[in-house]
Amino acid sequence: MNIAVVGTGYVGLVTGTCLAETGNNVTCVDIDLEKVEKLNQGIIPIYEPGLDTLFYRNVAQKRLRFTSSLEEGLKGASIIFLALPTPPGEDGSADLSYVLEAAEDIGKLLKGYTIIIDKSTVPVGTADKVQQRISQFATADFDVVSNPEFLREGVAVDDFMKPDRIVIGTSSETVKKILSELYAPYVRQGNPVIFMDVRSAELTKYAANSFLATKISFMNEIAHMCERLGANVDMVRLGIGADDRIGKRFLFPGIGYGGSCFPKDVKALARSAVECDYEFRILEAVMEVNAFQREYFVSKLLRFYHNGLQGKRIAIWGLAFKPETDDIREAPAIYVIRELLAQGASLAVYDPEAMGNIKALFGDKISYAADQYEAVRQADALAILTEWPVFRAPDFGVLKNSLKESVIFDGRNLYDPEKMAGLGFYYNSVGRALTDGRKN
Ligand code: UDX
Secondary structure (H helix, E strand, O other), X not given: OEEEEEXXXXXXXXXXXXXXXXXXXXXXXXXXXXHHHHHHOOOOOOOOOOHHHHXXXXXXXXXXXXXXXXXXXXXXXXEEEEOOOOOEOOOOOEOOHHHHHHHHHHHHHXXXXXXXXXXXXXXXXXXXXXXXXXXXXXXXXXXEEEOOOOOOOOOHHHHHXXXXXXXEEOXXXXXXXXXXXXXXXXXXXXXXXXXXXXXHHHHHHHHHXXXXXXHHHHHHHHHHHHHHHXXXXXXXXXXXXXXXXXXXXXXXXXXXXXXXXXXXXXXXXXXXXXXXXXXXXXXXXXXXXXXXXXXXXXXXXXXXXXXXXXXXXXXXXXXXXOOOOOOOOOOHHHHHHHHHHHOOOEEEEEOOOOHHHHHHHHHHHOEEOOOHHHHHOOOOEEEEOOOOHHHOOOOHHHHHHXXXXXXXXXXXXXXXXXXXXXXXXXXXXXXXXXXXXXXO
16 A cells, blocks of 8 residues: 655654555655655664664665655555654643644645544544544545554564554544555454544543553552562562453553653643543542652652762663663653752763763763763762663672662662672662661
8 A cells, every 4th residue: 555654753653664564655754854864864763673674674675765745745645644743732731733734734735535544642532623624625535543553662663563452443434444454464463453433542542551651650659558568569569460450561660650652641631631621530640659759769869868969979770761762751860860960969871772862961961871880880879760671680799899889779670689688789679678788
């Protein structure tokens, strides 16, 4: 099929590339000339495992193209994906101006029957607005469909190629037939394509992300209870996760969720509740707990250093909001760095992918280490903020020798507290016993 993808951000680029991989002709359109030029030179603007292989293969096969001209991009396309940003406005509601402006431009260019698909996470009712906007300008027939993405950064290619489910909001039988064909190669394992009305599809995306965020905040609260009651959150997690109704995943406590989706979507759903005269009480609490997690992490350091952080050097491992990405949007690390700097600490940071992005924010206010061991050299303590695999089994001997004191604050529960005590560390993690091996 001939497909246009409007917007080459994270979702658009992964969507376009993965659609080309099954033989479709895909043209990706972006108004950012520089970005398009780079993509045409083979420079991929994001780090996403596995994307490069598919990208280069499909560009070489001429199934994947990039242009800054919407007219050129739409030529011959029977399906148009909208993958445009919907940033939160001041009040948390999603800003639809990019989507609606694109709708207008598309309307003016439509030639024959076209399916227009909303991939962006948009509030309920957006497809109706897109439909209205296009019809003000279009003469050709078209359908607007909601088809939310459920891509996780770091495994987005896999999520697209082998989705758990595909949700499609439409009432048109023609659309159902065409999109069933389009997605057939991706649901070979028998995973369902779930058709529903447009509004339910739009709400499904918010409900899914908000539910996952709720699971995380709930576990973060259980972790606080564990710390106070002398229980171990790892055990509680295993104990409840074994119940199918609860499920094993997304039960890891830490320093709170970040990224481009959860914070934005939880806020937008809470906001949309207010707009329809409802108060989504659980979501208000989910956001509150999430903000508290990072504050609490910093307060642990402040409690440890009673005389303040002035003159203390803290090493930080992990800056991205999660492993396998260079993305620092809403990353807890940003808050932690700001707070520790404000308290007078000096910081040496390391992340396998996100150093450039953090440098763009903090410049020379902090030091950037070439590797994880350089970061800890002569540091008073180590703070772990992202669970990159490379941090999971470090050389503890080198760590002990490099740190001035054997002190670790772990916001991601990477190590076994008992083992850490045995190795002579003060080890402060989330929802588990605090151990101080230095005293052994
Ligand atoms: C999420 C959704 O998973 C995806 O379906 C949606 O389309 C986009 O948003 P993503 O933001 O890439 O994907 O990351 P995800 O792996 O879901 O993690 C989100 C945040 O939750 C991270 O900050 C992560 O550290 C945190 N998290 C996740 C926890 O704190 N505990 C957990 O148990 C799981």
